[in-house]
Amino acid sequence: MMDVALRGLETLGGVVRKQVIGLGRFTLLLQEVFFWMVRPPLRIQLIFKQFEFVGNKSLSIVTLSSLFTGAVLGLQIGKIFGIFKAEGLMGAATGKALALELAPVMCGFIVTGRAGAAMAAEIATMRVNEQLDAMEAMGVSPVSYLIVPRVIASTLMMPLLAAIFLFLGLIGCYILGMIMFKVDTSVFVSQLQWLVWVSDIQKGLVKALVFGFILSTIACYKGFYARGGAKGVGEATTQAVVASLLTILIVDFFISLVQMRG
C-alpha cells in the first residue's frame, strides 16, 4: 500500500518537475525573444515573408470559415429570436458574438492549425537535422533569425485576420438573414450599429493580438526543443497545436474577465 502511494507520489513529482522545467525553458525562450526583438538586426525581409505565410496564406481558409460561421450563428440565433419575432436583432447578436469572441478565437484556432503547426514542424525538423546547431555555430541566433520574425508576424497579422473574420462573418449572417428570415437590410444594419460598439471590436482585436503571440511562441518553443528524429518532429507539432488551442481558450476567459471589469 505504502509502495503504491510512494510510486504514485514519485510519478506525480516527475510530472510536476517536467512541467516546471518546461515552464522555465519557455520563460527563458520568451526572454530571448524579447531581447532579440529590440536588438538589431531587425529582419524586415523575413518578417514580411512571415506576414505572407501567416496572413496571406491563411486568408482563404479564414474567408470560408468566417462566412459559414457567421451564417450558422445567424441561423441558430435567428431561429431563437424568431420565437420572439425579433429576427432583426440576429445581425446585432451575431456581430457581438463575433467581435468579442468568435473572430479572435476562431482565427486563433485556424492560424494555430495552419501556420502554428507548420512553424513547429519546420523548426523541429531543423533542430533534429542539426540545422539550428549549424546556425548557432555560424554565430547567428536561431531565436533572432527564426522565432522573432514568426512571433512579430503572427502577433500583428492576427488582429487583421480577426477583423476580416468579423466582417465576412457578418456578411454570411446577413446573406442568411435575408434569404431565410427575410430580414430588412436597414434593420439589420441599424440593430448592428446599436448593439455592437467600437470598443467591442477593439476588445476582440486585442484578444487576437494576444492569441497571435501565444500561438507563435508556443509553436516555436515546441519546435525549438524537439528531440528524437521524425517521431520528435511529429510529437512537437501535436504538442504545439494542443498546447496553443488550450492556452488560447484559457487566456480568452481571463482576458474576457478583465475586459468586462474594465
Added chain:
Amino acid sequence: MSSRSTIPSAAVNHSPVVVFNDVRKTFAQQQVLRGLSFELQRGEISFIIGRSGEGKSVTIKHIIGVLHPDSGEIFVNGEKLTHAPETKWIEARRNMGLLFQDGALFDSMSVGENVAFPIREFEKLTPKELTQRVDSLLELVGLPGYGNAKVPDLSIGQRKRVGLARALALNPSILLYDEPTTGMDPLISELIDSLIIEMQQKIPGLSSVVISHDIQSVLRLADRIFFLHEGKMYATGRPVDFTTSTDPVIRQFITGSLHGPLGKPIA
C-alpha cells in the same frame, strides 16, 4: 608507456589556438568530460579521436560555445571564453567554421543561399560581390555552377562540400570537422581527406580540428592526434607516436582489435 600519459613529440613553436583546462561536463548524471585538458596548435591539422560516446562531439560543441562546461577553462585564440556572454561567443564563432556530419544544410534554401547565409549575416556586400564570393567558394570545394541547385538533390558528398564552402565563407581561422568521413564510401572518404589537406594548403594560418573514427585518415592527415578516453585526454602526439606506441589502449584502438583493455564494443 603508462596510461594517461603524454606521448613525447617534436615541439612545435606555435601559440595554441584552443586551450582546454580541466574541463568537466555532466549530462543528467552522466559525466562525459572528466577534467579534459589539451592545447590545439595554430596552423595544424589536429585530429580528436576516441571511442563512440567518449565526448568528442561534446568537445567540439564546447569549442564553438554551443555547450558550456560545468567547470574548467576554455580559451579560443588566446581569449578566455569559459563563461563569456553569448554576444562574445557570437563574435568568436565568426572566426570558426564547422562542418557537420551530414553538412546540416538549410534545406529550405538553395546551395548558393546556404553558402551566402553567413556572409549576408555578417558582411555588407553588393549582390554582385556576394554572387562572386559564393561562386568562388563553390569553386574552391569543387562545385562550380551549383549555386542554384536544391539541397535535397545533392549527394552526401556534395552536401559535405557545400557545408565546407559555407564553413569557409567568413574566412575562419579555425575549421572544425565533425566526423567528416563517417558513413562514406572509401572514394568519398578519400575525396574529403583531400579537401581537408587542400583547404589547409590554400588558406594560410588555418587551424583544422577533425573528429574522426577513420584511423587511416587520421594517420595520413594529422599533424597531431588527441586521443580522448574516459572523458580525459589519454594521449597526444604525432601519427608516428601512435603507430609506434606500445600502450595497450592505444594499440587496441589503432588496430581495431576486439581484445584489449578497451573491451568489446556493444554493437
